[in-house]
Amino acid sequence: MPILTYVLIALVLLALIFVKKTIVIISQSETQIIERLGKYYATLKPGINIIIPFIDRAKEMVTLKNGRYVYSTSIDLREQVYDFDRQNVITKDNIQMEINALLYFQIVDPFKAVYEINNLPNAIEKLTQTTLRNIIGEMELDQTLTSRDTINTKLRGVLDDATNKWGIKVNRVELQDIIPPSSVLQAMEKQMQAERDKRATILTSEGNKQAQILQSEGEKAAKINRAEAEKQKAILLAEGEATARIRKAEAEARAIDQITQAVGQSSNPANYLLAKNYIQMMEQLAQGDKTKTVFLPYEASNIMGSLGGIKELFK
Secondary structure (H helix, E strand, O other): OOHHHHHHHHHHHHHHHHHHHHEEEEOOOEEEEEEEOOEEEEEEOOEEEEOOOOOEEEOOEEEEEOOEEEEEOOEEOOOEEEEOOOEEEEOOOOOEEEEEEEEEEEEOOHHHHHHOOOOHHHHHHHHHHHHHHHHHHOOOHHHHHHOHHHHHHHHHHHHHHHOHHHOEEEEEEEEEEEEOOHHHHHHHHHHHHHHHHHHHHHHHHHHHHHHHHHHHHHHHHHHHHHHHHHHHHHHHHHHHHHHHHHHHHHHHHHHHHHHHHHHOOOOOHHHHHHHHHHHHHHHHHHHOOOOOOOOOOOOHHHHHHHHHHHHHHOO
Protein backbone atom coordinates (compact mmCIF):
# COMPACT_ATOMS: atom_id res chain seq x y z
CA MET A 1 0.00 0.00 0.00
CA PRO A 2 1.55 3.32 -0.98
CA ILE A 3 2.34 6.03 1.57
CA LEU A 4 -0.27 8.32 -0.01
CA THR A 5 -2.98 5.92 1.08
CA TYR A 6 -1.84 6.10 4.72
CA VAL A 7 -1.82 9.84 4.51
CA LEU A 8 -5.36 9.94 3.16
CA ILE A 9 -6.57 7.59 5.88
CA ALA A 10 -4.89 9.76 8.51
CA LEU A 11 -6.46 12.90 7.07
CA VAL A 12 -9.90 11.30 7.07
CA LEU A 13 -9.47 10.23 10.68
CA LEU A 14 -8.35 13.72 11.61
CA ALA A 15 -11.32 15.17 9.77
CA LEU A 16 -13.69 12.89 11.61
CA ILE A 17 -12.11 13.80 14.92
CA PHE A 18 -12.28 17.49 14.01
CA VAL A 19 -15.94 17.21 13.03
CA LYS A 20 -16.69 15.35 16.24
CA LYS A 21 -14.96 18.02 18.27
CA THR A 22 -16.67 20.75 16.28
CA ILE A 23 -20.25 19.56 16.69
CA VAL A 24 -21.62 19.57 20.24
CA ILE A 25 -25.12 18.22 20.91
CA ILE A 26 -26.78 19.57 24.06
CA SER A 27 -29.75 17.74 25.59
CA GLN A 28 -32.94 19.52 26.60
CA SER A 29 -32.81 21.22 30.04
CA GLU A 30 -29.01 21.20 29.96
CA THR A 31 -26.31 23.63 28.89
CA GLN A 32 -22.55 24.12 28.74
CA ILE A 33 -20.29 27.07 29.33
CA ILE A 34 -17.74 27.45 26.50
CA GLU A 35 -14.40 29.19 27.02
CA ARG A 36 -12.24 30.29 24.09
CA LEU A 37 -8.60 30.40 24.97
CA GLY A 38 -9.50 30.50 28.68
CA LYS A 39 -12.07 33.28 28.38
CA TYR A 40 -15.85 32.98 28.54
CA TYR A 41 -17.21 32.73 25.02
CA ALA A 42 -20.79 31.39 24.98
CA THR A 43 -23.52 29.47 26.78
CA LEU A 44 -24.67 26.66 24.55
CA LYS A 45 -28.36 26.01 23.96
CA PRO A 46 -30.10 22.63 23.59
CA GLY A 47 -29.58 21.11 20.13
CA ILE A 48 -26.58 21.21 17.73
CA ASN A 49 -23.83 23.73 18.44
CA ILE A 50 -20.61 24.43 16.51
CA ILE A 51 -17.34 25.18 18.31
CA ILE A 52 -13.69 25.36 17.28
CA PRO A 53 -11.83 22.28 18.45
CA PHE A 54 -8.74 22.73 20.63
CA ILE A 55 -9.54 26.42 20.95
CA ASP A 56 -12.98 26.28 22.51
CA ARG A 57 -13.58 24.00 25.48
CA ALA A 58 -16.42 23.37 27.95
CA LYS A 59 -15.94 24.71 31.47
CA GLU A 60 -16.23 22.09 34.21
CA MET A 61 -18.17 22.65 37.39
CA VAL A 62 -18.69 20.62 40.56
CA THR A 63 -21.98 18.75 40.91
CA LEU A 64 -23.37 16.38 43.51
CA LYS A 65 -24.24 12.88 42.29
CA ASN A 66 -25.09 9.97 44.57
CA GLY A 67 -23.73 11.85 47.55
CA ARG A 68 -20.34 12.53 45.93
CA TYR A 69 -18.81 15.65 44.41
CA VAL A 70 -17.93 15.12 40.73
CA TYR A 71 -16.77 17.41 37.90
CA SER A 72 -19.00 17.69 34.85
CA THR A 73 -19.16 19.92 31.79
CA SER A 74 -22.95 19.60 31.53
CA ILE A 75 -25.03 21.91 33.69
CA ASP A 76 -28.49 20.61 34.63
CA LEU A 77 -31.10 23.40 34.52
CA ARG A 78 -33.89 21.34 36.06
CA GLU A 79 -34.98 21.67 39.68
CA GLN A 80 -32.69 19.68 41.92
CA VAL A 81 -33.02 18.41 45.47
CA TYR A 82 -30.25 18.11 48.03
CA ASP A 83 -30.77 15.88 51.05
CA PHE A 84 -28.33 17.08 53.69
CA ASP A 85 -27.08 14.88 56.50
CA ARG A 86 -28.32 15.37 60.03
CA GLN A 87 -26.61 18.04 62.04
CA ASN A 88 -26.63 19.12 65.66
CA VAL A 89 -28.36 22.38 66.52
CA ILE A 90 -28.99 24.12 69.84
CA THR A 91 -32.26 25.85 70.65
CA LYS A 92 -32.69 29.08 72.56
CA ASP A 93 -33.35 27.15 75.78
CA ASN A 94 -30.09 25.17 75.33
CA ILE A 95 -31.58 21.92 74.06
CA GLN A 96 -29.35 20.07 71.61
CA MET A 97 -31.07 18.08 68.90
CA GLU A 98 -30.50 16.64 65.43
CA ILE A 99 -32.15 18.06 62.34
CA ASN A 100 -31.89 17.63 58.58
CA ALA A 101 -33.49 19.37 55.64
CA LEU A 102 -34.35 18.96 51.99
CA LEU A 103 -33.44 21.81 49.66
CA TYR A 104 -35.12 22.29 46.28
CA PHE A 105 -33.25 24.71 44.00
CA GLN A 106 -32.73 25.47 40.32
CA ILE A 107 -29.85 27.01 38.35
CA VAL A 108 -31.26 30.04 36.53
CA ASP A 109 -27.95 31.66 35.50
CA PRO A 110 -25.28 29.12 34.45
CA PHE A 111 -22.63 31.85 34.06
CA LYS A 112 -22.91 32.87 37.73
CA ALA A 113 -23.17 29.27 38.89
CA VAL A 114 -19.80 28.53 37.21
CA TYR A 115 -17.83 31.73 37.80
CA GLU A 116 -19.26 33.20 41.03
CA ILE A 117 -18.74 30.15 43.26
CA ASN A 118 -16.09 27.45 43.27
CA ASN A 119 -18.02 24.49 44.68
CA LEU A 120 -21.72 25.20 44.37
CA PRO A 121 -23.16 22.09 46.15
CA ASN A 122 -20.79 22.46 49.08
CA ALA A 123 -21.51 26.18 49.35
CA ILE A 124 -25.26 25.55 49.38
CA GLU A 125 -24.89 22.84 52.03
CA LYS A 126 -22.73 24.94 54.35
CA LEU A 127 -24.98 27.96 53.93
CA THR A 128 -28.05 25.86 54.72
CA GLN A 129 -26.45 24.41 57.84
CA THR A 130 -25.30 27.75 59.26
CA THR A 131 -28.60 29.45 58.46
CA LEU A 132 -30.54 26.61 60.05
CA ARG A 133 -28.43 26.84 63.22
CA ASN A 134 -29.08 30.58 63.43
CA ILE A 135 -32.86 30.19 62.98
CA ILE A 136 -33.15 27.32 65.49
CA GLY A 137 -30.96 29.22 67.95
CA GLU A 138 -33.57 31.98 68.11
CA MET A 139 -36.42 29.60 68.98
CA GLU A 140 -37.25 27.46 72.01
CA LEU A 141 -37.78 23.72 71.80
CA ASP A 142 -41.59 23.76 71.89
CA GLN A 143 -41.69 26.49 69.25
CA THR A 144 -39.23 24.56 67.08
CA LEU A 145 -41.36 21.41 67.15
CA THR A 146 -44.57 23.25 66.27
CA SER A 147 -43.29 25.85 63.78
CA ARG A 148 -41.92 23.89 60.84
CA ASP A 149 -43.65 26.09 58.30
CA THR A 150 -42.17 29.20 59.92
CA ILE A 151 -38.69 27.69 59.90
CA ASN A 152 -39.07 26.60 56.28
CA THR A 153 -40.18 30.08 55.21
CA LYS A 154 -37.35 31.85 57.03
CA LEU A 155 -34.76 29.39 55.75
CA ARG A 156 -35.95 29.66 52.15
CA GLY A 157 -35.93 33.46 52.29
CA VAL A 158 -32.37 33.64 53.63
CA LEU A 159 -31.03 31.05 51.19
CA ASP A 160 -32.78 32.63 48.23
CA ASP A 161 -31.24 36.03 48.99
CA ALA A 162 -27.76 34.59 49.62
CA THR A 163 -27.68 32.36 46.55
CA ASN A 164 -29.02 34.99 44.17
CA LYS A 165 -25.48 36.08 43.31
CA TRP A 166 -24.66 32.44 42.43
CA GLY A 167 -27.44 32.26 39.83
CA ILE A 168 -29.51 29.96 42.07
CA LYS A 169 -33.24 30.09 42.78
CA VAL A 170 -34.26 28.33 46.00
CA ASN A 171 -37.83 27.15 45.46
CA ARG A 172 -38.55 25.30 48.67
CA VAL A 173 -36.98 24.09 51.91
CA GLU A 174 -38.46 21.24 53.97
CA LEU A 175 -37.36 20.12 57.42
CA GLN A 176 -37.31 16.36 57.27
CA ASP A 177 -36.53 15.22 60.83
CA ILE A 178 -36.33 17.00 64.16
CA ILE A 179 -34.96 14.61 66.78
CA PRO A 180 -34.63 15.88 70.38
CA PRO A 181 -32.47 13.97 72.91
CA SER A 182 -33.91 10.82 74.48
CA SER A 183 -34.24 12.51 77.87
CA VAL A 184 -36.30 15.30 76.31
CA LEU A 185 -38.44 12.74 74.48
CA GLN A 186 -39.15 10.93 77.74
CA ALA A 187 -40.03 14.22 79.45
CA MET A 188 -42.31 15.12 76.54
CA GLU A 189 -44.04 11.74 76.77
CA LYS A 190 -44.59 12.23 80.50
CA GLN A 191 -45.90 15.73 79.85
CA MET A 192 -48.29 14.47 77.18
CA GLN A 193 -49.46 11.69 79.51
CA ALA A 194 -50.01 14.25 82.27
CA GLU A 195 -51.96 16.45 79.86
CA ARG A 196 -54.11 13.51 78.80
CA ASP A 197 -54.75 12.60 82.45
CA LYS A 198 -55.58 16.22 83.19
CA ARG A 199 -58.05 16.39 80.29
CA ALA A 200 -59.58 13.08 81.38
CA THR A 201 -59.99 14.38 84.95
CA ILE A 202 -61.50 17.63 83.71
CA LEU A 203 -63.90 15.80 81.42
CA THR A 204 -64.89 13.44 84.24
CA SER A 205 -65.53 16.32 86.65
CA GLU A 206 -67.47 18.19 83.98
CA GLY A 207 -69.53 15.08 83.35
CA ASN A 208 -70.25 14.65 87.07
CA LYS A 209 -71.14 18.32 87.32
CA GLN A 210 -73.54 18.11 84.40
CA ALA A 211 -75.02 14.91 85.83
CA GLN A 212 -75.62 16.57 89.21
CA ILE A 213 -77.12 19.62 87.54
CA LEU A 214 -79.43 17.47 85.44
CA GLN A 215 -80.35 15.38 88.48
CA SER A 216 -81.13 18.47 90.57
CA GLU A 217 -83.14 19.93 87.71
CA GLY A 218 -85.01 16.64 87.41
CA GLU A 219 -85.73 16.60 91.15
CA LYS A 220 -86.83 20.22 90.98
CA ALA A 221 -89.13 19.49 88.07
CA ALA A 222 -90.49 16.43 89.91
CA LYS A 223 -91.21 18.49 93.05
CA ILE A 224 -92.88 21.17 90.95
CA ASN A 225 -94.98 18.53 89.21
CA ARG A 226 -95.92 16.94 92.54
CA ALA A 227 -96.80 20.35 93.99
CA GLU A 228 -98.90 21.12 90.92
CA ALA A 229 -100.58 17.72 91.26
CA GLU A 230 -101.30 18.30 94.97
CA LYS A 231 -102.60 21.76 94.14
CA GLN A 232 -104.89 20.42 91.44
CA LYS A 233 -105.98 17.64 93.79
CA ALA A 234 -106.79 20.09 96.58
CA ILE A 235 -108.64 22.31 94.15
CA LEU A 236 -110.65 19.40 92.84
CA LEU A 237 -111.41 18.16 96.38
CA ALA A 238 -112.45 21.65 97.45
CA GLU A 239 -114.60 22.03 94.39
CA GLY A 240 -116.12 18.59 95.05
CA GLU A 241 -116.85 19.42 98.68
CA ALA A 242 -118.30 22.78 97.69
CA THR A 243 -120.47 21.11 95.06
CA ALA A 244 -121.57 18.48 97.60
CA ARG A 245 -122.47 21.12 100.16
CA ILE A 246 -124.34 23.13 97.56
CA ARG A 247 -126.29 20.07 96.45
CA LYS A 248 -126.93 19.08 100.10
CA ALA A 249 -128.12 22.61 100.85
CA GLU A 250 -130.30 22.54 97.76
CA ALA A 251 -131.72 19.17 98.87
CA GLU A 252 -132.41 20.49 102.37
CA ALA A 253 -133.99 23.59 100.84
CA ARG A 254 -136.26 21.42 98.70
CA ALA A 255 -137.04 19.31 101.79
CA ILE A 256 -137.97 22.41 103.77
CA ASP A 257 -140.17 23.57 100.90
CA GLN A 258 -141.92 20.23 100.81
CA ILE A 259 -142.34 20.23 104.61
CA THR A 260 -143.71 23.74 104.44
CA GLN A 261 -146.20 22.66 101.80
CA ALA A 262 -147.09 19.62 103.91
CA VAL A 263 -147.55 21.30 107.31
CA GLY A 264 -148.95 24.50 105.92
CA GLN A 265 -148.21 28.02 107.01
CA SER A 266 -149.45 27.44 110.60
CA SER A 267 -146.46 25.36 111.68
CA ASN A 268 -142.75 26.23 111.55
CA PRO A 269 -140.79 23.71 109.40
CA ALA A 270 -137.62 24.50 111.34
CA ASN A 271 -139.22 22.97 114.46
CA TYR A 272 -139.86 19.85 112.46
CA LEU A 273 -136.26 19.50 111.37
CA LEU A 274 -134.97 20.29 114.84
CA ALA A 275 -137.24 17.71 116.41
CA LYS A 276 -136.16 15.14 113.85
CA ASN A 277 -132.48 15.67 114.64
CA TYR A 278 -133.29 15.55 118.35
CA ILE A 279 -134.97 12.19 118.01
CA GLN A 280 -131.96 10.80 116.15
CA MET A 281 -129.68 12.05 118.91
CA MET A 282 -131.86 10.46 121.57
CA GLU A 283 -131.71 7.16 119.73
CA GLN A 284 -127.91 7.34 119.73
CA LEU A 285 -127.88 8.11 123.46
CA ALA A 286 -130.21 5.21 124.14
CA GLN A 287 -127.94 2.83 122.27
CA GLY A 288 -124.87 4.03 124.20
CA ASP A 289 -123.73 3.41 127.77
CA LYS A 290 -126.88 3.30 130.00
CA THR A 291 -124.92 3.92 133.21
CA LYS A 292 -124.22 7.48 132.25
CA THR A 293 -126.37 10.36 133.34
CA VAL A 294 -127.52 12.69 130.60
CA PHE A 295 -128.50 16.25 131.42
CA LEU A 296 -130.87 17.91 129.01
CA PRO A 297 -130.77 21.68 128.69
CA TYR A 298 -133.63 23.79 129.75
CA GLU A 299 -134.46 24.65 126.16
CA ALA A 300 -135.25 20.97 125.58
CA SER A 301 -138.88 21.71 126.58
CA ASN A 302 -139.17 23.74 123.42
CA ILE A 303 -138.01 20.78 121.43
CA MET A 304 -140.57 18.61 123.13
CA GLY A 305 -143.16 21.10 122.04
CA SER A 306 -142.01 20.61 118.51
CA LEU A 307 -142.66 16.91 118.92
CA GLY A 308 -146.26 17.75 119.69
CA GLY A 309 -146.42 19.67 116.46
CA ILE A 310 -145.19 16.62 114.59
CA LYS A 311 -147.85 14.58 116.27
CA GLU A 312 -150.48 17.01 115.10
CA LEU A 313 -149.05 16.76 111.58
CA PHE A 314 -149.60 13.05 111.30
CA LYS A 315 -153.07 12.93 112.78
